Amino acid sequence: MFVFSSDVDRVDRALVHRWLSEESYWAKGRSRADQDAAMAASRNYGVYEEPTGRQVGYARLVTDGVFFGWLCDVFVDAAARGKGIGKMLVSGVLDDVTPRGPKRIVLATADAQGLYEQFGWAELSGEMTWMVRIRPDAEPAGDAPLA
Template sequence: MTWAISNELSARDINTAYGWISAESYWAKGLPRTFFERSVANSLCFALHDATGNLRGFARVITDKATFAYLCDVFVCATVRGQGAGRALMGAIIEHPELQQLRRWMLVTRNAHKLYEHYGFETPENPERIMVRLDPGIYARLSSEGS
């Protein structure tokens, strides 16, 4: 399969990616549209299109483009999983000129360890040094408050 990867997202791409992330992802179900749009505006985004121009994959990188990058919201459409789409998307991300010579990359995944290991990601040597501040119910609370 031939893939085209771009850092430019059309309004249609944003609608599709938002639908995936807010409805189908395990990590951001119920994400408010305004939050998604703000996250896209403040990230280096990657859109993976098939030969007909349809969005088939999406990812964001939050980065200072000098020392650190956090890979997130990686999503590949179910209809093309297992066809090299994830590898094509990851290859474009890792090879992006603005993301070279970074000291640290991070990501969180529940089920795609094998994909990311292929690109050098591994379990941290000292996980006890990593801390998080997580509010898993925020989107549900915002939804119930009408925000």
């Protein structure tokens, strides 16, 4: 059995850093200091195995809480994949910020479009062109949200 939580004190920061810096395709090499700073400036979520309390998933939402949000760092432990953890994370995040939450939530993914489409995400189109600015001295560690 798995449970979703928005309790930031429950997040295993060392584990999340290891997952993202060693196993994700978008944050390889991310420093622990950078990860901790990003977590401090975001809403953090986890999924935990019960009754052990072992963390099996993580997601982060960067948001102003009203107009805009960026869902990022969604990760499920390899040993727990295929058990609905990704759906539990996305559903839990949306439940946490709805109905008063951001009017727009964006994300970038190279491989999980099907998951996010189930919750109403679609590829960007329309009148506006989304652009990105990457700091010139930034390490190319895959942290660009729309690259």
